[in-house]
Amino acid sequence: MTATTTFRERLYVTWWIWPLPLLAAALLAAEVHMGFPGVRSWLPYVILLPLTVVLIVRLGSTKVEVSGGELRAGDAHIPLELLGEVEIIPVEDRRRTMGRDLDPAAYVVHRGWVKPLVRVRVDDPQDPTPYWVISTRRPEELAAAIKS
Template identity: 50%
Template structure:
């Protein structure tokens, strides 16, 4: 009897949105200021407790912000925990400048799927055609939008 092995899907593109060094520094600075404020109100050993609590908590929070990944496989587009089969992807475009601002502001559809981080400058919008899902498009940050679009291999959206 032959055993069946799982078919591995290959990733054609993958990126991780890590927080830059200044984000880590800012989080620690805020935690230290908050701990110092509480420290001033207490004496003795318990005055150091806020430092023990707030600094690691700030580091865990920033690490959680650094866990988001974007991946394109042969079959799906993955964005953090969300994924969609590539057969439902219609078109894709990279946005920058005024188009980026408008896409995240006045043009944003209320039912769109948005995952944006301000420290990641690129932005990609992928239009969907899923009859069971009312989401018109996904809009998300990307460190290298052109490489992501090349991996998706989708046409540009039709001009309106």
């Protein structure tokens, strides 16, 4: 039996974050290049630049998915029957939601470059987490998938 996926999104790092780490890797490679002549002079570029790209992609992406009766966000998952109210946080309320109104016990999957947020209440009396806050580029679709 195959699990039905009703929503899937991968939150990648946006393009404007890439230049700074790549520039830093290029500068580090240039410093090593200046100290070694010959074949070893180009080796730091071959190692550091692809390694930086891999790190940005690997560490900067996370998956949000509603599949097989569960909500998965980052490394956590919870059955849909344990979820309550689903609220789409307007972009103008994002700062307040992630700041003074955030419960320290909440589970948060937040990416600063993804503006829309969805807050999902947890209705499990054994779970100390009051709600999940999830960044998503498609909040209406995620809310509909959780409610269905």
